[in-house]
Amino acid sequence: MARPHERRTVLQNFASLSVLQAITYILPVLILPYLFRVIGPEKFGLIAFAQAFIQYFMILTDYGFSISATKEISLCQHDRAEINRVFSSVMIVKVILALVSLAILGCAVYFIPKFRSDWPVYVFSFGAVLGNTLFPVWFFQGTEKMKHIADINIAGGVLTVLLLFFCVKGPRDYLMVPIITSIVGVITGLWGQYIAFRKMGVSFEFPGYTSIQKRVAAGWDIFVSIVAINAYTNTRIFAVGLLTNNAITGFYAIADKVAGLCQTFPLMSFSQALFPRLSRIFQKSKKRAYEFMERIQLITINISLICLPLIFVFAERIIKFVFGGSYPKTVLSLRLLLVAVLFAGANAFRVQFLLVCGKTHIYSRIHVVMAMIGLPLTFLLIDSFSYVGAAVATIVIEAGILAITYVTVKRLKPS
Numbered sequence: 001m002a003r004p005h006e007r008r009t010v011l012q013n014f015a016s017l018s019v020l021q022a023i024t025y026i027l028p029v030l031i032l033p034y035l036f037r038v039i040g041p042e043k044f045g046l047i048a049f050a051q052a053f054i055q056y057f058m059i060l061t062d063y064g065f066s067i068s069a070t071k072e073i074s075l076c077q078h079d080r081a082e083i084n085r086v087f088s089s090v091m092i093v094k095v096i097l098a099l100v101s102l103a104i105l106g107c108a109v110y111f112i113p114k115f116r117s118d119w120p121v122y123v124f125s126f127g128a129v130l131g132n133t134l135f136p137v138w139f140f141q142g143t144e145k146m147k148h149i150a151d152i153n154i155a156g157g158v159l160t161v162l163l164l165f166f167c168v169k170g171p172r173d174y175l176m177v178p179i180i181t182s183i184v185g186v187i188t189g190l191w192g193q194y195i196a197f198r199k200m201g202v203s204f205e206f207p208g209y210t211s212i213q214k215r216v217a218a219g220w221d222i223f224v225s226i227v228a229i230n231a232y233t234n235t236r237i238f239a240v241g242l243l244t245n246n247a248i249t250g251f252y253a254i255a256d257k258v259a260g261l262c263q264t265f266p267l268m269s270f271s272q273a274l275f276p277r278l279s280r281i282f283q284k285s286k287k288r289a290y291e292f293m294e295r296i297q298l299i300t301i302n303i304s305l306i307c308l309p310l311i312f313v314f315a316e317r318i319i320k321f322v323f324g325g326s327y328p329k330t331v332l333s334l335r336l337l338l339v340a341v342l343f344a345g346a347n348a349f350r351v352q353f354l355l356v357c358g359k360t361h362i363y364s365r366i367h368v369v370m371a372m373i374g375l376p377l378t379f380l381l382i383d384s385f386s387y388v389g390a391a392v393a394t395i396v397i398e399a400g401i402l403a404i405t406y407v408t409v410k411r412l413k414p415s
Helices: 004-062 065-074 080-111 119-125 127-134 137-142 146-167 176-199 209-232 234-243 246-264 267-284 286-313 315-323 328-345 348-356 360-385 387-411
Strands: none
Touching: 004 080, 004 119, 004 127, 004 146, 004 176, 004 209, 004 234, 004 246, 004 315, 065 080, 065 137, 065 209, 065 267, 080 119, 080 127, 080 137, 080 209, 119 127, 119 176, 127 176, 137 146, 137 176, 146 176, 209 234, 209 360, 209 387, 234 246, 234 360, 234 387, 246 286, 246 315, 246 328, 246 387, 267 286, 267 348, 286 315, 286 328, 286 348, 315 328, 328 387, 348 360, 348 387, 360 387
């Protein structure tokens, strides 16, 4: 289904994104323990809570373009005029959504006491939204030039770590964390724009209302799905922060971030590299695309069944070695979240197949339903069992999504 040079493209993209994932895997291992020890669990929890809040604005500005625009770009790589229209439309929408996000943040820090009391943390964290708005990840993925993503993010990650080590020396320096993260985020976003315009020949042109409306419509189902997904993923830390205190939030956030690393590395690299190519294979043969998806999914499940039990067994030693202390709350949370990671990994490429099939409405419906169940469940369990409730709710939700998606994809199997 792919010529030799096409296979090389996928492998090169996978290699670039794997290097990126490896670096982004290593950097948190270096910086998270340092920050946790230097600024303490309470300030670390406050920053984690602020990042969880800011993440909602990043979801809004992304608007599902990471999937819908990636697919559009991948299918018109040789049509320069169409690429310019898609790029310009997407960027206009993202900038408008960034301005809306800024207005919402301003209202939150002015009218809500919990946010007003620590307003500098939230305001300084907003730079990450601006950086995310500017950085055209979807464009590089669609054109299968993932090396640019890797180069920019690796440089940004290394710069962030160096600045944090240099500038954050004690609890009083906690505000430097969001400031540095935001500044580097904006720099990488501008760098991405420079490459798109100067090195890849994109030119901005006002696309017209019809073109903008088309991109908004294409991304809507995916946006709703991502909002729903984050209603029960990103909300975990946010809800723990609302219903407990900053210290407990800090302990839980560490486990959540470690579990997130286990879930994304190296699965996300492979998934991102494969998505544009799988879209093309599907255009040629639906049956071959389905068979290919099934083989890749089986491989990832087998790898998870080997790696995750080892992390589960040695969780206490890992936390103690990396973060310099015995934190039972963190260890218990991590072990529970690893079960959810297994379910999510066992579902990754089935979810991708739904998107390749163009069944975004089904994809959206699954996650909206689970969000309607998962969001109240998360708050209820956290209110009853504190941080443990957040982890248990995650397991229940991921298991439910796996079951529904498995049945749905089986029904879509081409004859």
